[in-house]
Amino acid sequence: MTARPTGRQQGPRGRRPGGPDTRGQILEAARESFADKGFRATTIRAVAGAAGVDAALVHHYFGTKDDLFVASLEISVDPRQALALVFAPGLDGAGERLLGTVLSVWDEPENRRPLLAFLRSSLGDPESTLLQDAFIRVIFKSLRGQLPDGDAELRAGLVATQMLGLLVARYLLAVEPVASLPREQVVALIGPTLQRYLSDPVAP
């Protein structure tokens, strides 16, 4: 075992330089702050302070606050990149591709636990605005950016109603037979709904 030098002795202004588990400590501080204070009230500066490092180091490792939030989810995919891939070939068939992508991320055992914990804590705590803020900020922004102007907000909102409910029913509540359906069948059954929300007329 290597003794890790403490930052107070070495770093400028009493902050630690990047060490072997600095990245992990920043992530832990970020997760705590997002969970306790929500997305909006979390600052890179405060996360850096809690982790005992400079804010510049947080930016260096993780980029923006959006990036830090995505990293703090501990999933194998950046949802913004995944969304960009889903929509790259155009709106046609995007409903099925979107659903297939989301399910493949959730069906990955290493992603399931952190995603379920995130969903559960966001839905269960009346004080938590994390899912609202983060969801709207990170996922919605990406999704809206892929949609034609005008109805993008409404379309993203409609997609959210079906997607959230599917995730809650399939993974959180395990409502049968939805929980046990093969992914391809879920895509065949529910993909057309997402496609309708993405591309059918929505004007009242």
Place this chain on the structure above:
Amino acid sequence: MTARPTGRQQGPRGRRPGGPDTRGQILEAARESFADKGFRATTIRAVAGAAGVDAALVHHYFGTKDDLFVASLEISVDPRQALALVFAPGLDGAGERLLGTVLSVWDEPENRRPLLAFLRSSLGDPESTLLQDAFIRVIFKSLRGQLPDGDAELRAGLVATQMLGLLVARYLLAVEPVASLPREQVVALIGPTLQRYLSDPVAP
């Protein structure tokens, strides 16, 4: 103020006979038991014991355990009767009618608080099986009973994915613009999805 005689002194076997707030005490005991132990582990006998009354009195006031659960929700409508009304004219248009009915119950201010509390606690607590059990037992059973044999389970499950997600997005997370849409517009946008799940082919 009238002094309420205590049951231990008056009732047979030390149980209180029905008094002015006996109904309320039973409901409180029921809510506590459903929340703590879930639907399956809750018994009429145990609820009666906690309320200090005879089990027969609980049956007299509330009927079956299903009925007691519905009463414990403290909403203005019995979802089973509402479902029967929705499906009485047949499957045609049932998606829109179902959605309109559910939204009208949720949009009622007196229902909103207990329904939100129920949804939030059921989704937030990993130990809670209340939404699964009760939902499947009470709502699903009614819904399945209205659907043609064969695919009823799957159709009810698909309806659940869209309905749950809409309730979570509109009422729990207040995702805009879905949260502020007039009820009629939500019905026009999402009703067809429910109709498709109720009556379009679902076989793989």
